[in-house]
Amino acid sequence: MKAARFHGPNDIRIEDIAEPELRAGAVAIDVAWCGICGTDLHEYLEGPIFIPAAGHPHPLSHEEEPVTLGHEFSGTITALGDGVTGLSVGENVVVEPYFVCNECAPCLAGNYHLCVKMGFIGLAGGGGGLSEKIVVDERWVHPIGDIPLDEAALIEPLSVGHHAFVRSGAKAGDVALIGGAGPIGLLLAAVLKASGVTVIMSELSGARKAKAIESGVADHVIDPSEENVAEKVRELTNGVGADVAFECSSVNVVLDMLFDAIKPTGVIVNVSIWGKPAVLDMQKLVLKEIDLRGTIAYVRDHEATIKLVQEGKVNLAPFITGRIALNDLISEGFDTLINRNETAVKIIVHP
Secondary structure, rough: OOEEEEOOOOOOEEEEOOOOOOOOOOEEEEEEEEEEEHHHHHHHHHOOOOOOOOOOOOOOOOOOOOOOOOOOOOOEEEHHHOOOOOOOOEEEEOOOOOOOOOOEEOOOOHHHOHOOOOOOOOOOOOOOOOEEEEEEEEEHEEOOOOOOOOOOOEEEEEHHHHHHHHHOOOOOOOEEEOOOOOOHHHHHHHHHOOOOOEEEEEEOOOHHHHHHHHHHOOEEOOOOOOOOOOHHHHHHOOOEEEEEEEEEOOOOOOHHHHHHHOOOOOOOOOOOOOOOOOOOOOHHHHHHHEEEEEOOOOOHHHHHHHHHHHHOOOOOOOEEEEEHHHHOOOOOHHHHHHHHHHOOOOEEEEO
């Protein structure tokens, strides 16, 4: 079967590899659509990061580069391994792309997303959604009912947004400021709006500003090249500042802006993955008693996230701006998102 394989920085190849073998407790899935994630772009440009480098196999997958990419995917179950009882052949599903040890303190505490050996399917081994077929343990497979398979490829990043929302403690009536209207920022905004939160977004890209407004997920969009974001936020909040803020850009100036725009005792959640260390003005954190929190991926978020879509509280269709074939992954996918990201939001791949 065809698969996109990471061999090193700026070296992703579409190769023929063996189909995965079905095992007990797992299901075989024909992949329908797979999104290109910002993490994939970081790996392509700066990796390996989450991908295990050659000579350093992952402790659970036992794989090292080259590995098959893709962790935002949907598909249809084609076979069930021995012992699988909660799923059916023909069901459309998405995958929570983890493998974990089930033995460390975080796992035993229920925080499997913080497993000391945790790996992401499609990054640290285990196959990936940028291939024709994959085999995944039953635990990580979530039925999606009648959600269209192309839109369902966005359930994984939407779950990232849902977990960031949970981590923030935001509630209906709050005002949230999001730094960056990329795919995660926009999907986070969708979750916040569905939860009754007023959303302000800061973004430079014309296409992404337009998407934030057209999709209805932002109440206000501010271009930091045209306005002082912190001053505008205070104007919109009667001088108070945002209750919560989310860093979704991995850009230091955006993080600095959030510290200026958040109210005293407010919460800032860092959602983005940083390719290099950030610089933080600790005096602002101290003098405003700001609560700075991290968030990684999701934990028990998929069920609630899928429900938001099924109930019509979140519409994923507007965020898909490109559909491409696997053979065009680099030329029409990665190259667009790296060099012309103002023209696209979410590109999905049909392997």
